[in-house]
Amino acid sequence: MQVCLSACLPQQAAAQCDASCDSLFEASDCGSSWWERSTLSGDWCGLRSCLEDKGYTWDIYNTNFYSGITTGGLEQTFRYRGRVDMLLSIDGKKVGLWDGLTFNLHGESVFGSSINQFSGTILPVSTAQILPDGNRSVTALTNVTFTQALSESVLVQAGKINTLDGFVQPFTGGANGIDGFQNLALCFNPVLVLAFPYSCFGAGMVVLDENQEAVFSAFVYDTNNTPTVSGFDTFFDNGVSTFVSGTLPTKFLNKPGHQMVYGLYSSGTYNNLDPNPYFDPSGGLVLANPDKTGSWLLAYAFDQALYVSPDDPTHSWGVFGNLGIADDNPNPFNWAANIGIGGSNPLGNRPQDTFGIGYFYTGVSEPLKQLAPILLPLRDEKGVEMFYNVGVTPWCHVTADLQVVEPSRERADTLLMFGLRAKIDF
Template sequence: MRRTFPTSLVTATLLCLVSTTAFAQQSVAFPESVLTEETTTTGQYYLDAFEKVSFYESCGMSCGDIAPSCGGYCTSAACDCFYCRDKCGGDFGGHRSCLKDCGITVEGAFTQFYQGPSSGGNKEVFRYGDKLDVFVIMDTGKMGLWEGGQIDIHAVDWQMGQNAIVDATGLAPVNTAMLLPKVGEPTFATTSLQYTQMLGGGHLVTAGRINMLDLWATFYPEYGRGIDGFMNTSMMLPLNVIPSLPLVTNGAGIIKAGERGIERALLVFESQSSPTTVGMDFPNGVTIVGTVRKYTDFMCQPGSHTLIGVYATGEYTSYDTSGWIVVPGNGVTPASKQGTWAAAYLAQQQLWADPCNPARKVSMFGYIGFSDPDNSPFQFTTSISIEKFGPFASRPNDRCGIGYFYNGLNSDFQNTVSLIAPIDDLHGGEVYYNAEIVKWFHLTTDLQVIQPGLVANDTAVVLGLRGELEF
């Protein structure tokens, strides 16, 4: 079958590559005072050390922040060049920094995906989709209101195009970012509007509309909601929290934070997911989440161990078919069970760090989770992965990873689904490489090999390409 590559993603990538190369070939004008008579064989000037540092500081850069695409020099013009910016939009004519000084930070990303099973899975088809995210963070102290308050808004959560989640295997989503706002259809929503107030001593209270993927990124910011690292949800978080923990809902809680991050939390949510609707009516009880995190130093390298417990008070479908009612002419009425639970242990450990650049490191992450056998499709889930940030000294802003996951299904769930088609446990692996083209555009190649749940399906080999543009 012939595969068609998305024109817009190719165009964006080629534009970045060609334009960056062209800019690197441009001559850069320097004041005579910073040039010495000595030159290299390639004609590159040496700069006086003192004035060199002065130029860097005037640009808001350190000496290690030279961008090769800017000719290897730091000047006022080079620091403001289109391809050297941290964000595609730069400072938006001074408006971004002005807003930040006033306590309002605006960040966004436009991410494109081209992904699908090259063989196996439910359907061998490649699909193209987009995700637009805009975040607004408000500091009430800097805004002149009151101290210690912060408002986090996932103002734009816009899913466009298609995704390959169902084409591969739905019980191990191959694209985490495209789970929200809704799977399988273009949707727009504001999925987070959360207020947090510091109480002192590291304690804070939070309340509002909460996006669980954003909340997860608060605990483990390096994972980036499936935008920067692994794409498969099973590589990032335990799926056994289904159905007890909704992805977007209203809630409140108290959190204890320390110098290295969140240490304890107790949160209460509505038990229903409402990504595109608002309101608090608690139609199916509440979900209570408690977590404790212990930070450690093993062999002089930082790590952490986290316990998470979830209990939901509502009614959920029971997969034990012995309680189902068969009504002649009206089909089957499934039984329900009051309350459900889930629990998980997560560990993260840094294995190595470059003494000259601590951002270059190797980190290991793993988890194991269990859930209520009556209500959850999963009996247990587990995963282990290793990622390297800055895999090469010459590529400090790249990252790559490899990992394996296993999603064990409940026997009752298997028996229920097997009435239609035989189903078994899922397991698979993922490997990716995220390359920095310019500071504000990253291109990721991704490979996933998954043994799908449906016994009749062949092993799914899922290829993916992800382009993230930060603005």
């Protein structure tokens, strides 16, 4: 039986797709090599291209983690955790609406047992294993937004926003821990965790330069994190978080880089033991500081390429760093910093491979340390992470990850964690 729907395909694509396409997983998918195609399922015998032509672009990937704490932490154990992410982008003009309009949706499902609960750290050693809603298995629609281009340089956005989808710093592999670093302290600055929800209602604007890079953004977010519910029943009932950022693209050493400053102020009421998607510090603590209204943070981030391939500018490696400060209460972290190096394989013989080595230090706030100095003494958290991501095929990447972390819980010894991560793009 032939699966090619020629009525949906451009004439040229339909001509390529013949009776040999009777499975999405054939070695040849309408002329493409199974090993060279960008996704495992290929072009769906032309259907995928047809949908893109009509305005619907799918990005589907499955990520699997097998992680183990070999020494230290709370328990020496290995655990499997998996997740599926489904992203859909809809071009408003192509579906019959108007030019410059885009709809974006992000659904995610996570299952298995997270390694984070055995680490003794206050921040997750694997960010992707706790999203979208902690260590439990769950399915959620975390992003439903519309973006409207007012001009070539100004965009406005509104809806239910997955804040990490657009929070990407070069050479780190992204903020969600799926392609690069896994420890939250190297994915993004931990001073954000209190008042920067993962999935919430929000609206704002972005200004782009002539290279279509964001140089300024300003957003207002609901303080309630609502990844697994609609959020309408708690809509802005605990104030708002205002986030502003400015980025200066640079050309030091005649290579691209960025200098970024961002800040956030929230009018919400918080407690520094309030659990959120990124961490739950309350394990074992029976005391609590009083609730406090208002929280702020200020941070600086940079990245600088040290090498850029003359044949492909997307293949580069360089250095990055972050430094953030925040209020001492209710924010559980009054300062945090990281620095590292990463990017494409520096040897150049495997262009699909990436690597990263980073160090982080997270300063736990004094009010949180003083809550239970005898029952559950806390200290600052610091560590090193290194990874190497092997591009087995364009659609399959396998990553070896090693972390050495001194947990914030003083009763937990310095841990050594080794993990394997396999990501398959469908």
